[in-house]
Amino acid sequence: MIRLARVGAxxxxxxxxxxxxxxxxxxxxxxxxxGTYNPRTNPATVDLKRDRIAYWTGNGAQLSDRVEKLLAAAPKAEVAPAA
Structure with missing residues (x-):
């Protein structure tokens, strides 16, 4: 399963x-x-390793409801064109 683990003070x-x-x-x-999620910044900061998430979901891992919403809301990373 892919879900949130709380850290911090x-x-x-x-x-x-x-x-x-x-x-x-x-x-x-x-x-x-x-990945990481920091709700205390404005706007909230979400850093994801999308390739690893795709790998794990391809191998049967399920997303928690909150992680699914974070994935949908997070902007896709810009891919630089090959030179």
Missing amino acids: RKQPHYRIVVIEKDRARNGRSVEVV
């Missing part, structure tokens, strides 16, 4: 977007970190 949330087994605890040992 008390009342200062910052999240990692992680690939983790579904039965593990929210902040349990993850397989891979595939």
